[in-house]
Amino acid sequence: MSIYDSLNEQQREAVFHTEGPLLILAGAGSGKTRVLTHRVAYLIEEMGVNPWNILAITFTNKAAGEMRERVDKLVEYGAENVWVSTFHSLCVRILRREIEYIGYDRNFTIYDADDQKTLMKDVCRQVGIDTKVYKERMLLSVISSAKDEMLTPDLFEKQAGGDFNQLKIAKVYREYEKQLHANNALDFDDLLLKTVQLFETQPEILNKYQERFRYIMVDEYQDTNNVQFRLVSLLAGKYENLCVVGDDDQSIYKFRGANIKNILNFEQVFPNARVIKLEQNYRSTKTILDAANAVIRHNLGRKDKTLWTENEEGEKIHFSQFDTAYDEAEFVVGDIKKRVGSGMGTYQDYAILYRTNAQSRLFEEKFVTAGIPYKIVGGVNFYARREIKDLLAYLKTIDNGRDDLAVRRIINVPKRGIGLTTINRVQESAQARDIGFYEALQGLDLIPNIGRGASKLESFVALIEHFKLRVEELSISDLLKEIIEETGYIEVLEAEGKEEAEARIENIDELITKVVDYEDSCEEEPTLSGFLEEVALVADLDSLDENADYVVLMTLHSAKGLEFPYVYLAGMEDGLFPSYMTITADSPEELEEERRLCYVGITRAMKDLTMTCAQRRMVRGETQYNKTSRFLKEIPSELLSSGQKVGLFEKKQEEKKENPYFQAKKAFQAKPFSGASSYKSPYNSYGAGGVGFQKGKAFGTPKSGGLDYKEGDRVRHIKFGEGTVQSIVEGGRDYEVTVEFDQVGRKKMFAAFAKLKKVQ
Ligand SMILES: Nc1ncnc2c1ncn2[C@@H]1O[C@H](COP(=O)(O)OP(=O)(O)OP(=O)(O)O)[C@@H](O)[C@H]1O
Numbered sequence: 001m002s003i004y005d006s007l008n009e010q011q012r013e014a015v016f017h018t019e020g021p022l023l024i025l026a027g028a029g030s031g032k033t034r035v036l037t038h039r040v041a042y043l044i045e046e047m048g049v050n051p052w053n054i055l056a057i058t059f060t061n062k063a064a065g066e067m068r069e070r071v072d073k074l075v076e077y078g079a080e081n082v083w084v085s086t087f088h089s090l091c092v093r094i095l096r097r098e099i100e101y102i103g104y105d106r107n108f109t110i111y112d113a114d115d116q117k118t119l120m121k122d123v124c125r126q127v128g129i130d131t132k133v134y135k136e137r138m139l140l141s142v143i144s145s146a147k148d149e150m151l152t153p154d155l156f157e158k159q160a161g162g163d164f165n166q167l168k169i170a171k172v173y174r175e176y177e178k179q180l181h182a183n184n185a186l187d188f189d190d191l192l193l194k195t196v197q198l199f200e201t202q203p204e205i206l207n208k209y210q211e212r213f214r215y216i217m218v219d220e221y222q223d224t225n226n227v228q229f230r231l232v233s234l235l236a237g238k239y240e241n242l243c244v245v246g247d248d249d250q251s252i253y254k255f256r257g258a259n260i261k262n263i264l265n266f267e268q269v270f271p272n273a274r275v276i277k278l279e280q281n282y283r284s285t286k287t288i289l290d291a292a293n294a295v296i297r298h299n300l301g302r303k304d305k306t307l308w309t310e311n312e313e314g315e316k317i318h319f320s321q322f323d324t325a326y327d328e329a330e331f332v333v334g335d336i337k338k339r340v341g342s343g344m345g346t347y348q349d350y351a352i353l354y355r356t357n358a359q360s361r362l363f364e365e366k367f368v369t370a371g372i373p374y375k376i377v378g379g380v381n382f383y384a385r386r387e388i389k390d391l392l393a394y395l396k397t398i399d400n401g402r403d404d405l406a407v408r409r410i411i412n413v414p415k416r417g418i419g420l421t422t423i424n425r426v427q428e429s430a431q432a433r434d435i436g437f438y439e440a441l442q443g444l445d446l447i448p449n450i451g452r453g454a455s456k457l458e459s460f461v462a463l464i465e466h467f468k469l470r471v472e473e474l475s476i477s478d479l480l481k482e483i484i485e486e487t488g489y490i491e492v493l494e495a496e497g498k499e500e501a502e503a504r505i506e507n508i509d510e511l512i513t514k515v516v517d518y519e520d521s522c523e524e525e526p527t528l529s530g531f532l533e534e535v536a537l538v539a540d541l542d543s544l545d546e547n548a549d550y551v552v553l554m555t556l557h558s559a560k561g562l563e564f565p566y567v568y569l570a571g572m573e574d575g576l577f578p579s580y581m582t583i584t585a586d587s588p589e590e591l592e593e594e595r596r597l598c599y600v601g602i603t604r605a606m607k608d609l610t611m612t613c614a615q616r617r618m619v620r621g622e623t624q625y626n627k628t629s630r631f632l633k634e635i636p637s638e639l640l641s642s643g644q645k646v647g648l649f650e651k652k653q654e655e656k657k658e659n660p661y662f663q664a665k666k667a668f669q670a671k672p673f674s675g676a677s678s679y680k681s682p683y684n685s686y687g688a689g690g691v692g693f694q695k696g697k698a699f700g701t702p703k704s705g706g707l708d709y710k711e712g713d714r715v716r717h718i719k720f721g722e723g724t725v726q727s728i729v730e731g732g733r734d735y736e737v738t739v740e741f742d743q744v745g746r747k748k749m750f751a752a753f754a755k756l757k758k759v760q
């Protein structure tokens with residue numbers, strides 16, 4: 001029996017069709033990736049193709065690794081000569097050999113986001129652009145899109161027509177390119193673009209690679225963008241032995257420029273293309289597949305496909321709704337433990353998938369407490385994330401300053417011009433005198449050669465000392481918000497690029513939630529040291545043995561292409577998944593993209609799928625109420641094991657809406673934030689949404705009858721400072737107080753939240 005006997009007829013057809021363009025368009029779990037790997041084997045073993053002539057491109061490093069493994073298993077000899085790589089690594093490999101042809105040095109540098117921003121600052125200065133009007137981040141993002149569209153500065157300028165703004169950006173783009181070149185550097189987008197330019201301008205080089213890669217395969221083709229498509233078309237231009245596989249229903253990277261048209265128009269670009277559809281799903285039970293089909297059917301702009309399976313009916317999809325996200329995490333972790341305990345697979349058969357990275361935090365804490373090994377795939381453990389470590393390092397430094405590592409971590413974060421040499425001098429001096437690093441910073445005149453660095457170090461110490469004083473005045477959560485605000489931490493993140501910043505800000509919001517959680521659940525008086533101790537207990541980063549059997553946690557985006565016997569889709573709530581931004585943007589296209597993501601999630605499950613959601617979820621320390629996800633409601637109730645629960649919460653919501661107290665809270669929420677800090681997550685997709693209310697001691701306070709100030713009095717607010725009360729108006733359940741603050745002007749707020757103190 002040969003390995004090809006394990007394929008069905010259509011799959012075999014695809015494997016045996018080796019010459020000429022081929023599009024395999026098929027739903028999830030139908031064996032697309034399996035066809036690719038068997039095709040590689042077939043080319044080598046049966047067709048006598050030199051492994052060297054084969055190129056397989058996948059989307060992520062993890063997918064490349066897995067494909068490599070599968071190919072190695074199938075092919076006995078020479079598998080290592082097949083190039084299996086992502087688009088970026090392919091381009092780096094080519095450019096390291098050939099970039100001299102387009103005027104760069106082979107040892108070019110690849111600029112990361114930080115480098116790009118530094119360069120952009122410089123460019124703006126040169127061109128005379130005010131970065132307050134044209135933000136570096138915005139400029140970089142426009143340039144990135146231009147590169148994806150393969151627009152050179154010249155073309156960009158042409159397209160600008162007479163548009164003043166666009167012309168200015170064109171100028172910036174030109175200078176940016178010039179300087180990159182002068183530094184012999186490429187940014188991330190350049191890797192693809194320069195490879196395309198190389199091929200377009202150097203026919204003999206293109207020819208060399210066309211000869212080299214006679215057989216090209218691309219997995220997850222639905223998520224290629226324009227420049228990637230161009231690259232593939234060029235490489236395959238001579239032999240046209242191009243096999244692409246994809247599923248338009250799994251296109252989930254539009255926000256990164258993925259162009260679904262690349263798959264839909266494949267037949268136009270390659271008119272002699274053969275199209276093969278695979279319709280049998282081998283991965284999932286009937287129930288899981290029915291649910292996935294039912295959800296995706298709600299998308300309008302799609303090629304209709306019918307996916308069926310011979311697999312058994314399987315269990316119904318479990319659905320549970322919990323009071324809080326905390327309960328949700330406890331259930332999921334407990335459920336996995338119970339199932340594994342009763343012999344249902346091992347931990348590695350289980351995956352928890354969620355919409356946003358920040359959701360991992362609660363699960364991780366539960367896993368650590370339950371002693372179950374877990375791993376975050378395609379990401380880092382919550383407490384190991386850069387932004388979380390940075391902020392915790394601030395809190396540690398403020399708490400006692402004895403953690404040298406923490407102090408050193410943040411002394412120049414965000415950048416304040418304190419260099420490594422200066423830091424090392426402080427360190428040496430501290431060691432010589434056997435004192436702590438922070439202690440050494442407090443006596444700078446005793447450090448030799450500190451010179452020009454001294455004033456910057458002094459301001460750092462002053463900042464920390466200022467925060468130390470604030471520990472007495474603020475709650476821990478407000479202190480944290482103040483640190484974020486005063487250090488400008490968020491702005492620095494934003495400059496690194498929107499997408500990246502978005503995820504990091506969500507993590508920071510989640511840290512604030514953790515603090516508020518601690519403050520609320522603490523039996524004694526909450527203290528900073530107490531909080532840090534608690535974190536140390538749940539943030540056990542070393543407990544993971546890399547080879548151990550572990551549960552994997554990841555975002556839905558990173559789950560593409562993978563499969564697991566048991567899958568949990570957590571946070572199935574409107575406002576989280578689909579995201580609040582998607583719902584409020586009123587954009588059917590974005591909603592369809594979220595729905596495809598849901599389809600990807602459901603179809604990862606082989607045997608069993610559990611969907612969970614919470615009625616209440618804290619975001620940035622504020623409780624937010626969410627409805628059950630609309631996607632969940634698109635699943636016919638006969639497929640759900642507790643379908644009757646869907647909609648239960650909505651009923652409660654209706655009842656709540658009639659409650660006047662609740663309305664007052666809602667009205668408060670609709671107003672600009674006027675709490676203890678003005679830091680408001682700019683990307684927070686939910687903070688402003690729904691029916692959340694400020695959590696904290698103030699909640700539940702009856703109408704503030706005990707106001708000890710009246711109109712005309714001088715009052716003090718913890719954040720806004722002193723001001724004069726303009727008016728106090730009876731408003732629903734609470735008084736609305738308007739204050740003219742000396743520093744920040746007029747603010748209107750609810751008395752219970754404002755916590756104004758009369759100035760005697
Ligand atoms: N003919 C077949 N016989 C038995 N098992 C198969 C067959 N084809 C595919 N499978 C199995 O079905 C599962 C799904 O296959 P594969 O991952 O290749 O699907 P896919 O179409 O690439 O899915 P996705 O769209 O999620 O990337 C795998 O476990 C694979 O081994």
Ligand SMILES: [Mg+2]
Nearest residue numbers: 032033034561
């Ligand atoms: Mg696949």
